[in-house]
Amino acid sequence: MNNVSLESIAKSFDASKPPAVKDVSFEVSDGELFGLIGPDGAGKTTLFRILTTLLLADEGKAKVAGCDVVKDYKQIRKEVGYMPGKFSLYQDLSVEENLNFFATLFGTTVMENYDLIKDIYVQLEPFKTRRAGKLSGGMKQKLALCCALIHRPKVLFLDEPTTGVDAVSRWEFWEMLKRLKTEGITILVSTPYMDEASLCEKIALIQEGRIMSIDTPMAITAAFPKELFAIKAENMSQLLNSLRDNELVQSVNAFGEYHHITLVKDSGTPDAFTDRLPMAIEWKTIEPTIEDCFIHMMSA
Amino acid sequence: MKQLFIFIKKEFKHVFRDQKTLLLLFGLPIAQILLFGFALTNEIKDSRIVVADYAGDGASQQLIERFRQNDSFVLEQSLLGADDIDEVFKQGIVKLAVVFPEQFEKSLIHEGKAQVQLIADATDPNTATTLTNYAQAIMRDFQVSYLGTASNLQIEVVTRNFYNPELRGTTNFVPGVMALVLLLVCVLMTSVSIVREKELGTMEILLVSPFNPLMVILAKAVPYLILSIINLTVILLLSVFLLDMPINGSIPLLFAVSTLLIMTALSLGLLISNSTNSQQEAMLISLMGMLLPTMMFTGFIFPIENMPVPLQVLSNIIPSKWYYIIVKDVMIKGLGFAAIWKETLILFGMTLFLLVVSIRKFKTRLA
Numbered sequence: 262m263n264n265v266s267l268e269s270i271a272k273s274f275d276a277s278k279p280p281a282v283k284d285v286s287f288e289v290s291d292g293e294l295f296g297l298i299g300p301d302g303a304g305k306t307t308l309f310r311i312l313t314t315l316l317l318a319d320e321g322k323a324k325v326a327g328c329d330v331v332k333d334y335k336q337i338r339k340e341v342g343y344m345p346g347k348f349s350l351y352q353d354l355s356v357e358e359n360l361n362f363f364a365t366l367f368g369t370t371v372m373e374n375y376d377l378i379k380d381i382y383v384q385l386e387p388f389k390t391r392r393a394g395k396l397s398g399g400m401k402q403k404l405a406l407c408c409a410l411i412h413r414p415k416v417l418f419l420d421e422p423t424t425g426v427d428a429v430s431r432w433e434f435w436e437m438l439k440r441l442k443t444e445g446i447t448i449l450v451s452t453p454y455m456d457e458a459s460l461c462e463k464i465a466l467i468q469e470g471r472i473m474s475i476d477t478p479m480a481i482t483a484a485f486p487k488e489l490f491a492i493k494a495e496n497m498s499q500l501l502n503s504l505r506d507n508e509l510v511q512s513v514n515a516f517g518e519y520h521h522i523t524l525v526k527d528s529g530t531p532d533a534f535t536d537r538l539p540m541a542i543e544w545k546t547i548e549p550t551i552e553d554c555f556i557h558m559m560s561a
Numbered sequence: 562m563k564q565l566f567i568f569i570k571k572e573f574k575h576v577f578r579d580q581k582t583l584l585l586l587f588g589l590p591i592a593q594i595l596l597f598g599f600a601l602t603n604e605i606k607d608s609r610i611v612v613a614d615y616a617g618d619g620a621s622q623q624l625i626e627r628f629r630q631n632d633s634f635v636l637e638q639s640l641l642g643a644d645d646i647d648e649v650f651k652q653g654i655v656k657l658a659v660v661f662p663e664q665f666e667k668s669l670i671h672e673g674k675a676q677v678q679l680i681a682d683a684t685d686p687n688t689a690t691t692l693t694n695y696a697q698a699i700m701r702d703f704q705v706s707y708l709g710t711a712s713n714l715q716i717e718v719v720t721r722n723f724y725n726p727e728l729r730g731t732t733n734f735v736p737g738v739m740a741l742v743l744l745l746v747c748v749l750m751t752s753v754s755i756v757r758e759k760e761l762g763t764m765e766i767l768l769v770s771p772f773n774p775l776m777v778i779l780a781k782a783v784p785y786l787i788l789s790i791i792n793l794t795v796i797l798l799l800s801v802f803l804l805d806m807p808i809n810g811s812i813p814l815l816f817a818v819s820t821l822l823i824m825t826a827l828s829l830g831l832l833i834s835n836s837t838n839s840q841q842e843a844m845l846i847s848l849m850g851m852l853l854p855t856m857m858f859t860g861f862i863f864p865i866e867n868m869p870v871p872l873q874v875l876s877n878i879i880p881s882k883w884y885y886i887i888v889k890d891v892m893i894k895g896l897g898f899a900a901i902w903k904e905t906l907i908l909f910g911m912t913l914f915l916l917v918v919s920i921r922k923f924k925t926r927l928a
Binding site: 310313314315316317334335338340341343345348349350351352353354358361362365366367368406409452 | 563564567568571574575578579761762763765766767768769770771772805925928
C-alpha cells in the first residue's frame with residue numbers, strides 16, 4: 262500500500278482570490294514515478310504540502326500509503342520522504358552531519374539504509390566534511406535527496422527537485438529517480454520543466470490549481486488533436502507575426518529554433534500559404550511534445 | 562531520546578559555528594556588566610571642586626584639607642575670587658565650589674556657628690544634590706571634631722545605609738543587568754532560532770518526520786538554558802571579582818531563581834517565534850518589545866515607586882521586575898526563600914502561562 266490518492270481536493274488561502282487548488286483528484290499506484298507538471302504558481306507545492314500533512318485541505322480527501330492525511334498524519338510523517346522546493350538542509354552543518362541528523366531524527370542510522378543512497382552518496386563522499394551551504398546546486402540537491410531517503414520512505418515527495426540545477430545534474434537526478442523506482446518506492450515529483458515530463462511514468466498537467474490532464478506522457482502527446490508543423494525562416498519574429506495574422510493558422514507558438522503551428526483545416530499543410538508569406542520558409546511535420554499539449558490545453 | 566540528544570547537539574553546533582551569535586551571547590553580558598559597572602554609574606568619584614577662601618585662617622585650611630583627602634573630590638584650585646567661580650563653571654569641568662567668608666574661624670569659635678557657601682553646577686540636578694550632600698557630610702564631620710560634640714547640645718541625625726553602606730551604584734546595577742541580560746539574550750536567541758528553521762524551510766522537513774513537534778521546542782530550549790546559566794556564572798564572577806559586589810545570600814538559591822527567569826525568557830522567546838515568520842521580525846519584536854520595557858520597568862534605572870499609577874500597574878507584567886526584587890533580596894540582603902516566595906511564585910506563574918500559550922500556539926502544520 263504505497264499508493265497515493267486524492268479526491269476533489271480544494272484549498273484556498275485567501276477568500277478574495279481564486280483557490281490555490283480546486284477539485285484535484287488523481288491516483289498514484291504503488292511504485293509509480295508520477296510527475297506533477299505545471300508552471301510556477303500552478304498549485305504544485307500546495308498539493309505536496311497537503312499530501313505531506315503540512316497543510317489541511319478545505320475540501321476533499323487524500324490518502325498516502327493507506328493513511329488519511331488528516332486523521333493519520335502522524336503515521337504518514339513516519340513513512341514519507343519529503344524534499345521541499347527550497348534547499349532545506351542546515352547550511353552550517355557538514356554533509357555528514359546533515360545526513361546523520363536526519364537519519365537519527367527518523368530513528369534509523371546511515372549504515373542501515375546505506376545501500377539505498379549509496380549511488381548518490383558516493384558522489385558526495387569527497388565533500389562529506391564540507392558545510393552544506395558551501396556545496397554546488399547539484400550537490401545540494403543530491404544531499405537533500407539522500408536526507409529524504411535515509412529512512413527508506415514508502416512514498417517520496419520531491420517538490421521541484423531540479424529547479425536551479427544545471428542540465429547535466431538534472432539528467433543525473435532523473436537517472437537516480439529511475440533507480441529508486443526499482444526499490445519499490447512510490448515517487449511524486451513536481452517540475453515546471455516540460456521536457457522532464459517524458460521521464461515520468463504518468464503525469465498530471467496542472468494549471469491555475471486545476472488538473473488539465475492525467476495520463477502517461479505517451480498517451481497525452483498521442484491525444485493531441487491536430488497535426489503539428491514546425492516552421493523556420495531567416496527572420497523568425499517577422500514569421501511569427503505573419504503567421505499570427507494568417508487566417509489559415511489556428512495556433513502559433515515560438516519554440517526556440519522553430520515555431521510550432523496547427524492549421525484550421527485538418528488536412529492542409531503549410532504549403533497552402535507559403536506563397537502568401539513575405540519570406541522563404543522551411544517546414545516539417547513533427548510529433549507534439551508535452552509542452553505543445555500543455556499550451557494547447559491551456560488555450561482550450 | 563536519541564533524537565532529542567542529536568537535536569540538542571545540532572543546536573549547539575549552530576551556536577558555536579556562528580561567531581555573531583556567540584558574540585551576542587557572551588559579549589553582550591560582559592559588555593553590559595562592564596558598562597553599567599564602570600561607566601554608567603551615578604556614584605560620585607573624583608569630582609573636581611574649587612575653593613574660594615576669603616578667610617584664609619586655620620579652620621578654613623583644615624576644612625579644605627578634609628576636602629582634599631576625600632575620595633569623592635579633587636581640589637582643582639584653591640585661591641580664587643568669587644567672580645572666577647562663574648567662569649570655571651562655564652568651562653564645565655568643575656561641579657562644585659566652596660566659599661569661605663572672612664572671619665570664618667572667629668565666628669565659629671565665638672558664635673559657635675559659621676557659614677560656608679556651596680555653589681553647585683545643577684545642570685545635572687542628581688549630581689548636584691549628591692555633591693552637596695557629600696560636602697555637607699564632610700563639613701558635619703569637621704564641625705564635630707573641631708568643636709567637640711559636647712560643646713553644644715543639638716540633636717544629630719545619624720544615617721546608616723544598610724546593605725550598601727557606601728551607597729555604591731553597582732549593588733543596584735548588577736541585579737538589574739542580570740535581569741536585563743538574561744531576559745534579552747534568552748528571548749532573542751530562542752525566538753530567532755525557531756524562526757530560522759521556518760525561514761530556511763527546515764521546519765517543513767522537521768514537521769514531516771516522526772519527531773514530536775513539542776520536542777523541537779524542548780530541543781531548542783535546552784541549549785540556551787545551559788548557555789544562559791554559563792552566562793549567569795560569568796556575570797556573577799565578573800561582579801564579585803571585578804566590581805567587588807558581594808553575594809550575601811545563598812548561591813544555589815540565586816541560581817535557582819535565575820534558572821526560573823531564564824525559563825520565563827525562553828518561553829517568551831518561543832511564543833515570539835511561534836507568532837512570527839522571519840528572523841528580522843522576531844529580532845525586532847524581541848529587541849523593541851523587551852529592551853525598553855525591561856529597562857523602564859525593572860526598577861534599576863527608574864524607581865517604579867515614582868511612576869504614575871498606571872505605569873506602576875503595567876510594571877507588574879514585566880518578569881524582570883520580580884526577578885530584580887528577588888535578586889536584590891538574595892544577593893544583597895542575604896535573605897532566604899521565605900522572603901522571596903511571593904515573587905518567585907509570580908515568576909513561576911508567568912513562566913507556566915507563557916509556556917502553555919506557546920506550546921498551544923506551536924503549529925504542527927504550516928498554516
